[in-house]
Amino acid sequence: MSKAYLGIDVGSISTKGVVLDENNHIKASTYLWTEGDPLYAVKRLLSALKAQLDSSQDKIVAVGTTGSARKLIGAMTGAAVIKNEITAHAIGAMSVHPDVRTIIEIGGQDSKIILIENGIVIDYAMNTLCAAGTGAFLSSQAQRLHINIEDFGEIALHSTKPTPIAARCTVFAESDLVHKAQIGHKKEDIVAGLCKAVVTNYLNNVGKGKKIISPVIFQGGVSKNVGVIKAFEEILGMPVTVDTNSHLTGALGVAILAKKSKVENDFCFDMTDIEFKTMGYECKKCSNNCEIICIYRENEIIDAWGNKCENGAIRKSYKN
Amino acid sequence: MKKLKASFPHLGSYHAPLEVFFTAGFGVDYIVPPPITKRTLEIGSRYSPDYVCAPFKYHLGNFIETIEAGANTLVQSSGVCRLGYYGELHEQILQDLGYKVHFVNLAKYKAPKPINFYNGFKEIKPDMSLTKIAQIFPVVLKMFEHIDEVEDFIRQNVGFESTIGSFDKVHADFLSDLRMIRKKKELNNTYRNYMKRFKEISVKKPNNPLRVGIIGEYYTIMEPFSNHYIEKELAQMGIIVDRWLNVSNTLLHYPKKEMKKHIEDYVKYPMGATSIPTIDRALDYAKKGYDGIIHVKSFGCTPEIDTIPVLQNISNDYKIPILYFSFDTQTSETGFTTRLEAFYDMIVMRKEAKK
Amino acid sequence: MNVVIRKAGLYTMKIGIPRALLYYKYKHLWEFFFDELDIEYIVSPETNNEIVRKGTTYAIDESCLSSKIYLGHVEWLINKCDYILVPRISDYGSGGTVCTKFQAIYDVVSNTFRDRNIKLLYYNIDPKAADFEMIAFLKMGKFLGKSKSRSLYAYLIAKQMQKCAQLKEIDEQKQRLSENKTKILLIAHRYNICDKYIGEPIITFLRELGTVPILGDIASKREALAKSIEISETLPWTFNKELVGSIPLYKDKVDGIILMSAFPCGPDSLVNDIVIRRVKDIPILSLMLDEHEGSAGIQTRLESFVDIIRLKKGDFNEKT
Numbered sequence: 001m002s003k004a005y006l007g008i009d010v011g012s013i014s015t016k017g018v019v020l021d022e023n024n025h026i027k028a029s030t031y032l033w034t035e036g037d038p039l040y041a042v043k044r045l046l047s048a049l050k051a052q053l054d055s056s057q058d059k060i061v062a063v064g065t066t067g068s069a070r071k072l073i074g075a076m077t078g079a080a081v082i083k084n085e086i087t088a089h090a091i092g093a094m095s096v097h098p099d100v101r102t103i104i105e106i107g108g109q110d111s112k113i114i115l116i117e118n119g120i121v122i123d124y125a126m127n128t129l130c131a132a133g134t135g136a137f138l139s140s141q142a143q144r145l146h147i148n149i150e151d152f153g154e155i156a157l158h159s160t161k162p163t164p165i166a167a168r169c170t171v172f173a174e175s176d177l178v179h180k181a182q183i184g185h186k187k188e189d190i191v192a193g194l195c196k197a198v199v200t201n202y203l204n205n206v207g208k209g210k211k212i213i214s215p216v217i218f219q220g221g222v223s224k225n226v227g228v229i230k231a232f233e234e235i236l237g238m239p240v241t242v243d244t245n246s247h248l249t250g251a252l253g254v255a256i257l258a259k260k261s262k263v264e265n266d267f268c269f270d271m272t273d274i275e276f277k278t279m280g281y282e283c284k285k286c287s288n289n290c291e292i293i294c295i296y297r298e299n300e301i302i303d304a305w306g307n308k309c310e311n312g313a314i315r316k317s318y319k320n
Numbered sequence: 321m322k323k324l325k326a327s328f329p330h331l332g333s334y335h336a337p338l339e340v341f342f343t344a345g346f347g348v349d350y351i352v353p354p355p356i357t358k359r360t361l362e363i364g365s366r367y368s369p370d371y372v373c374a375p376f377k378y379h380l381g382n383f384i385e386t387i388e389a390g391a392n393t394l395v396q397s398s399g400v401c402r403l404g405y406y407g408e409l410h411e412q413i414l415q416d417l418g419y420k421v422h423f424v425n426l427a428k429y430k431a432p433k434p435i436n437f438y439n440g441f442k443e444i445k446p447d448m449s450l451t452k453i454a455q456i457f458p459v460v461l462k463m464f465e466h467i468d469e470v471e472d473f474i475r476q477n478v479g480f481e482s483t484i485g486s487f488d489k490v491h492a493d494f495l496s497d498l499r500m501i502r503k504k505k506e507l508n509n510t511y512r513n514y515m516k517r518f519k520e521i522s523v524k525k526p527n528n529p530l531r532v533g534i535i536g537e538y539y540t541i542m543e544p545f546s547n548h549y550i551e552k553e554l555a556q557m558g559i560i561v562d563r564w565l566n567v568s569n570t571l572l573h574y575p576k577k578e579m580k581k582h583i584e585d586y587v588k589y590p591m592g593a594t595s596i597p598t599i600d601r602a603l604d605y606a607k608k609g610y611d612g613i614i615h616v617k618s619f620g621c622t623p624e625i626d627t628i629p630v631l632q633n634i635s636n637d638y639k640i641p642i643l644y645f646s647f648d649t650q651t652s653e654t655g656f657t658t659r660l661e662a663f664y665d666m667i668v669m670r671k672e673a674k675k
Numbered sequence: 676m677n678v679v680i681r682k683a684g685l686y687t688m689k690i691g692i693p694r695a696l697l698y699y700k701y702k703h704l705w706e707f708f709f710d711e712l713d714i715e716y717i718v719s720p721e722t723n724n725e726i727v728r729k730g731t732t733y734a735i736d737e738s739c740l741s742s743k744i745y746l747g748h749v750e751w752l753i754n755k756c757d758y759i760l761v762p763r764i765s766d767y768g769s770g771g772t773v774c775t776k777f778q779a780i781y782d783v784v785s786n787t788f789r790d791r792n793i794k795l796l797y798y799n800i801d802p803k804a805a806d807f808e809m810i811a812f813l814k815m816g817k818f819l820g821k822s823k824s825r826s827l828y829a830y831l832i833a834k835q836m837q838k839c840a841q842l843k844e845i846d847e848q849k850q851r852l853s854e855n856k857t858k859i860l861l862i863a864h865r866y867n868i869c870d871k872y873i874g875e876p877i878i879t880f881l882r883e884l885g886t887v888p889i890l891g892d893i894a895s896k897r898e899a900l901a902k903s904i905e906i907s908e909t910l911p912w913t914f915n916k917e918l919v920g921s922i923p924l925y926k927d928k929v930d931g932i933i934l935m936s937a938f939p940c941g942p943d944s945l946v947n948d949i950v951i952r953r954v955k956d957i958p959i960l961s962l963m964l965d966e967h968e969g970s971a972g973i974q975t976r977l978e979s980f981v982d983i984i985r986l987k988k989g990d991f992n993e994k995t
Contacts, residue, residue, distance in 0.1 A: 068654060086662035120673045121666040123641050126659055164724070200728075205736050209632040287359040288545075369948040371939045371963070401775055405945050408909045412952050427909040587782040589763050589799065592775025620737055620939040626779035628735045629786035646737060 004058040006049070006267065007255025008042060008077070009088065009248075010034060010069035013108035013135070013221070015041040017049050018251040019060065020259065024095060028052035029248055038069035039076065043272045050269040060267040064088075064258030066250050075295050075303040076276050080263035083254050090114045090121045092253025093217050096243060101213040104232065104240070106202065106222035108135040113206050115213075125206050134198075135221045138228075141194050144177060145187065152191060156227025159192030195227035199235055214238045219246035274298060283307060324348035324445055327391035329379040330356055332542040333471065333491075334567060336498035337463035344502050345456040346445045351391040353382050356545040360385060365649045367413050374618035374648055375539035376406055378546060383410060387419055395444060398427035401593040401623055403538075459504050465568040466511045470494060473518055475563060479555035480523040490517050526558075530612075530667055533605035534563040535598045537617035537624045540647055541565050547616050547647060548656045554614075557664050562610070564601050565594060586630050592623035599630050606638035611667040613640060619648035641666060688819070690716040690796055691756030693748035696741060696780070697764075699865040703837040705760065708812060711829030712821050717756050719748040721871035726751055727966055733787050740873065740937035740965050741866050742776055742783075749784055749793075758796035759784075762811075768802035770900065771913035774942050841896075848893045852928050857984055860925050862891040862918050862950070863935035864943075873937060873964055880974055884981045889929055891921035899924060907949050912942045919946060922954055931958040931984045933977075938965035958984055 004027060009016040011034060019028040030048040034041045064081040065074040066088035074082035093103050094116065103114040111134050115123040127134065142149045156162075163185045165176055180190055216238060222228055223242045232240045243249075277296045282289045283306075294304040326342050330353035342350040354360070356378055364381025383394050394414075396407035407425030414421065424443045429436035441448060470491065478487040494514045501507050532554060540546050541563065554561050579600035580590070586603070590596050598615070605613050615631060617624035628644065635642045643663045645656070690709060692698060698705070698718070709716045719726070722744050730747025752759050763781040766772035781797050796818070798811035809830055816826025852858065859881055861868055868874035868890060881888045899920030903910060906919050922932065934950060936943035947961055960980040962973065 068658075084658045084661040084665070086658065087665040118673065120669045121662075122639070122670065123635075124662060124666065125644075126655070126662075200732075204731055208736065209629075211636075286357065287354070288357040289359075369944055372944040372948075373941070376945070400772075402941050402945060404772075404911045405909060405942075408907060409945050409949055412949060416952060425909060427911075586786065588785070589765070589778060589781060591779030591782055595775075595779065620941065620944075622739075622941045623775040623779065625735050625737050626776065626783050629783055633786050633789055 001059050002057060003061045003264075004053070005255045005259040006060045006063045006077075007088075007251040007253070007258060008045065008063065008065045008067075008073055008079075009085070009250035009254065010038045010042060010065065010067040010073050011085075011108060011250075012068050014247070015045050015067075016248055016251040017042075017045045018248050018255050019049055019053060019058070020252070020255045021058070022259075024256060024259075026245075026248075026252070027058060029245075029251070031247060034069075038072060039276050039278070042073050042076065046269055046272050055269075060269075061264040062258040062261060063265070063267055064254035064256075064261075066254040071303075071305065072278060072293075072295060076297075077271070078265050078267065079258070080261045080265060081254060081257045083257055085110075085250050086112055086114060086124055086126070087121070088250045088253035088257065089219065090116065090124075090253065091256055092249035092251070093219065094119060095252060095256055096245075096249075097215065097217055097241070100215050100217050102216045104202070104207075104212075104216060104218045104223075105220040106134055106198070106218075106228070107220040110134065111202055111206050111220070113202075113210055113212075115210060123210065125208075125210060127206050138194065138198060138222060138225065141177065145191065147187075147191065150224075153195070153224070153226035153228065153230075155188050156192040156195045156225075157230065159186070159188040161189055162196050162231075163189045163193035165190070165193040165197045192227060192231075195225065196231045196235075198222065198228055199231040203235065212236060212238075216240045217246075218242050219249050221247065280306075322392065324393050325351050325391045326393040326395060326444060327351040327353050327383075327386040327389075328395045328397075329353060329382045329386075330543070331539065331567075332544065333467055333495055334464065336495050337460045337467070339499055340463065340501065341456060341460045345453040345460070346441075346448050347452065348393070348445055351386050351389050354385045354389060356382060356543055360545075361649055367417065369409075371620065373402060373620050374546060375537075375543075376402070376409075377649060378539070378543065379406060380410055380413060383414060384417075384419070387414075387421055391421070393422045393424065393444060395424045396426065398429075399593075401621075403593075456502070459502065459507055461568075461572065462504065462507055463498055463501070465572065466507065467495070467498070468566040468568040470511075470514065470518065471566070472563075473515070475551060475555070475561040477518075477521070477523050477525070479558045479560065480525045480529070482522040482524055486521045487518070490514065490521065528671075530557075530559045530664075530671065531610045532559050532561055532612045532614060532667070533601060533610050534561060534614050534616065535565070535601045535605075536594070536615050536645075537621045538565065538570075538594050540616050540618045540621075542567075546618070547645070548651070548653065550614065550616065550645070550660070553657075553660055559611075559664070562605065565597055570594075570597070586633060591626045591630075593621075595623045595627045598624065598627045599634070602631050602634050602642070606634050606640045610640065611671055612663060613642045614645065614663070615642055616645045616647065619646045621646075641670070688714065688758070689756040690714060691752035691759040692716055692718045693745055693752060693759065693761070694719045694721065695745040695748045695870070696866045697762060697777070699869045701762075701837070703840045704833045707833035707836045708829050711832050712816065712819060712825065714819060716760075717752070719751045722747070722873075723871070727872055731966060737939070739776070739940050741864070741870075741940070742780070743966065744870065744872065745780070746784070746787060749788065753788065753791055753793055758794050760796045761785075762797055763799045765799065765801035765803065765806075767800070767913045771916050772911050773914065774912060774940075776941075844893045845895060848889060851887050851889060852925070854887050857886040857931075857981065857988070858889050858929040859886050859981075859984075860889045860891055860922070860929040860932045861935060862922065862932060864914060864918070864937075864940075865890075865892040867935060867937050867964070868892065874935065877933075877935065877962070877973065877977065880977055881981075884978065886981055889925055891918045891925070894921040894924055906953055907946070910946065910949075912946075915942050915946045919950060922950065926954070926957060929957075930988060931960065931980065933960045933962060933980070935962045935964065938963050958987065 003022055005020045007018045014031055015034045016031040018026055021027050028049045062080040063077045065079045066083050066085050070082050089105055093100055101116055105112045112126045114121055139149045142152050163180050218240045223246050229240055275298055279294050280291050283292050290307050292304055292306040294301055326348050328338050335352050339350040342348055360378055360381035363384050364377035368377045368380050396410055398404050404427050407427045411423040426440045429440040474487050481487055497510055551561050579596050583599045583603055602613055631642055726747035729750045730743040733746045734743040749759055761781050761784050764773050764777045798815045799806050800808055800811050812830040813826050878888050896917055899917045902923045903916040903920030905923050910916050934947045951959055
């Protein structure tokens, strides 16, 4: 029997899972859509991972969770490590590219930049204003142009003269698109213009005041878009690396952190049969009306959070 | 004549000295403004112009809450940024909403001459006794100072308390005892007793704990609800928090000249409102090798936005990470904690790498 | 490109003037001052898309559009002159104070372009430190190597020319006020309404609609300052006082008022609300412009505003 480590990254759009062995090699991995139900998504994820493993050989001894539902899934799986996605992505990317200096990450709703020096994160930033310039923005524009989001990047590559588009805000971008199409801009130019707009928005907002140094790794859902990759390379004037496994980086990072934590807990895939439930209620003890989230295993409360003051239930603790 | 029930918008823990000032100085009732909550923000946002800075909305919401709690005389201060114009619009909005209250806008008496203060005070209560005010004023100022000293001590230690909640409990008792105080001697005794109690609380501080300095805009830095209780969050991560900006430092101990001299390599002129201490403290924390700096402000706060290019230069020169938070009325809790947790992880890693 | 360049004698020092913010207020004062001193200068071109793009790249995201554009103009001047003129204003003493942006702009520019090795020509107006305008200009003259008497002479001439230009403007506006057409008072900072990118399209469109735009900023400043008390007693900002004071001056001669601001202007955020709450019996439209606003949306709003005014006047079919 050899030890294995499970990393789960539950994002708003997709859920990713990775199982590592003692030498950080990936033994199993999968990803699927969250579909608005993280608990169910993780159950499906676990079944898929279990099918890839030899249960007589590998024994999962620690779990790490990250992503927006990290806490919930952490409570559900009894995780050793619950980490925010910025740290998880940095650790994951560094495990594959130890010399990385800049990580660009554009996901469904978030975008971030992480700067690394000598293997440690020295600075980072995340988008402040809205979802414009992220994956959600590109898919809504693709829909508007009747293009498959998967083909978006390829189409952009055919452009020789990208159309400038006012694209920080989704709403204004749409009226601008209609306008540009009316005055006869070609579809591939508009698509390339959108890719470029994503990059400039990113650099103006998230990347402001940050020195981008090569090697640059680009990850997150939008990194699958070759049009955006090309735009980044042109504007930055340096090569931008995208891994085939880049969507797994967060899960990978948190699996490594779980292993590093040296906290080992019993974990069994059978939890797919156990019933988990979350319930939110409004605390009425003061006019803050905090939304308290309780998580139940077989009707027994295992964790709760969301309270702003002492009247609430269980305190969170960062100290290990 | 109807009994005067005065109030001033809530800010941090300063309601005690204000209550003492109004009750003992003016001889009027003081309505302690309800603490800032989600409801304050909801009411405030509903009636405020859309893109005004968040403190305006908090103040408006809190004014309405104090009226509901029985206040009939509201006081608004003057200020050097947009704050200087809050009062007139607050008064107009409350009037348009049909509230019949006496609104004392100190911005009308803005020139910093004693006679103007006098006129402003007179508008609160025409038959006030200047002697009483003169007697209580030094006590009130000292009270502000003591509150700030106590909170400085708490920020240094609360992250390491053995029993969670010990500091909060003593702090609450301290603030409630202050409300009864009218004499300087009583104040000294109370302060000394409480400092002793604070020092007796058992703390387990590691040898070389993480240290973070907080800088930024006046209201957002001092009103915990508006900054998502950032100091509490940092304490729970086991971080010592330093903050210079508070009422007594800006009112009584403001070494403006020294600060301007200290930051002259970066800026030539004051950039408005709290920009000087923001930059001065950032530079000081950077020079002292703090693990990080957190800059907080409400969205659109011009003077603090203008300090950011300077802070970025300081961050680059001294290799100190700075986390920027811009709070508006919609800031999501998840977004906030993700960024704060990542900041924590980063400064931990940096610290380990330095060893 | 509309670039003003003046040739001078042997002395080759050249000053760059950003065509933004205070330029619109002090253009005659500055240009005649340098002319009289025989100093060559260059004014950056009218705001164009590239300048807006550059400004957005360098400015902090949350800054107002006007100051972003300012940084774009400064950037345009880099390497095209020896010194860039970036004055600083603390306040106008009893005339009121200014938005903190004008107190900060010198240091914002020097910190934003620190790595670009730029030299700034500056003056500071701060009545508390006895830095009045004349003294500030004498200091600037000294810095430029000119004698005190020459600088004083140049300043006085320039001041006179500025005054003449203002009187001429007011006169011209008087003519427009007597035209028998729908007249619309534009309450907007001069650096916004006169900017090619922000305000000019609005003026042009209002003219196309057959209306006569009247600028609130063209008025006797002394009268306007005094009149502003009628609308707001504690208004601290000089520029806003002048604008608000023009409402009582012109209100009876116009058919509607447009409040036009650049997102997210701090002073305007409060002042516009006061105006809307206190100025009754005349239609008011509030317009907020940012760098993403498409012109289509603005035009629709202007058109319907003018329609409403004409319906009210009962001459919906008024022709140009």
